[in-house]
Amino acid sequence: SWHTAERQTKPDWSTLQRDDFRAFLRHLSRRELSRATIHLTFSALRTFFKFLIRRGFVAESPIKNLALPKPERRLPKFVTVEQAVALLAAPLRELERERQASETPVSPLPFLRDAALLETIYSCGLRISEVCGLRVADLNQPDRILQVRGKGRKERQVPIGEPALLAIQSYWQALQHSPAPDAPVISISASLACMSDMRFCMSCTCFMIWPIFFIPKNFLVIGFTHGLDDRAGEGRMSERLSEEHPATQHDE
Numbered sequence: 001s002w003h004t005a006e007r008q009t010k011p012d013w014s015t016l017q018r019d020d021f022r023a024f025l026r027h028l029s030r031r032e033l034s035r036a037t038i039h040l041t042f043s044a045l046r047t048f049f050k051f052l053i054r055r056g057f058v059a060e061s062p063i064k065n066l067a068l069p070k071p072e073r074r075l076p077k078f079v080t081v082e083q084a085v086a087l088l089a090a091p092l093r094e095l096e097r098e099r100q101a102s103e104t105p106v107s108p109l110p111f112l113r114d115a116a117l118l119e120t121i122y123s124c125g126l127r128i129s130e131v132c133g134l135r136v137a138d139l140n141q142p143d144r145i146l147q148v149r150g151k152g153r154k155e156r157q158v159p160i161g162e163p164a165l166l167a168i169q170s171y172w173q174a175l176q177h178s179p180a181p182d183a184p185v186i187s188i189s190a191s192l193a194c195m196s197d198m199r200f201c202m203s204c205t206c207f208m209i210w211p212i213f214f215i216p217k218n219f220l221v222i223g224f225t226h227g228l229d230d231r232a233g234e235g236r237m238s239e240r241l242s243e244e245h246p247a248t249q250h251d252e
Contacts, residue, residue, distance in 0.1 A: 002027050013052060018062045021045070025068070035069045042068060088122055091115040109174045116164070116171040117186050123164035124148070134185040141165060 002024055003011040011020075021042075028038050042063060049061035079087075095111035120131050130148050138147040139160070146160050171186065172179060179185075 013049075014058055016062055018066065021063045021066055025066070029069070035071050039068060039071060042066070084122060088115070088118050091118065109171075112167070112171040112174050113186060113188060116167040117188065119164040119167040120160065120186070123161040124158045126158070131186060132184070132188060135181070136179050136183050136185055137181040139168070139185055 003009070003020075006023070006027070025038070025042075028041065045063055046061065049058065049063065052058045053061065091111045091114040095106065095108055098106045098111075117128075117131060120126060120134075121128065124146060126148060127150070130150055133149055134146065140146070144160050144162070144165065146158050147155060148158055149155050168185060179187075
């Protein structure tokens, strides 16, 4: 260990002082270890000293409030508008490939369902669980408004873009019967929705390292930056929220 090599003796945990751990910290820094590795090392030491305190071997931890280097602040990964559009086009692109490769008719229903799911997430910046919880009665098509139930049973209204509405209508038209007001807007479980979205993310090479649970948040950022839906030529989302729907509520 460092203490044995540096001090030519095994560490006596009951007599170690703060200066000993400052020297150990300088040793780790000279080895050019990452700050995250240094924090993990001292986190393990803090846990060990808590154990020693509980057993009565030491009275207090010598590394308590020891100043450590600040963790690195990494820039977040993000999805560009072009990558988002490629993801949105993935379900219908896969449908076309299936039709060309199959000798029998291919049902478009699951592909239209997934397209409606992705379009709604993109247009409204919703969580997958929120999309799966939407009911037909929650969709106000003339005003292009969705009533969403989020975390903690909080409800809010969000605008929805024209491409998302068209995708939902195409999906409904492929159903055997028109959905009732209390029926789901998109009939799919949250787990299956995650699997479907992951499949299309994997088909787009730019999403190979992108966690699927970050996609809705990134879509929301794109919406605020470029408008509710650039493809529809609509105004900025922030302007719509403040000007067209001043009573809009948010839970985040």
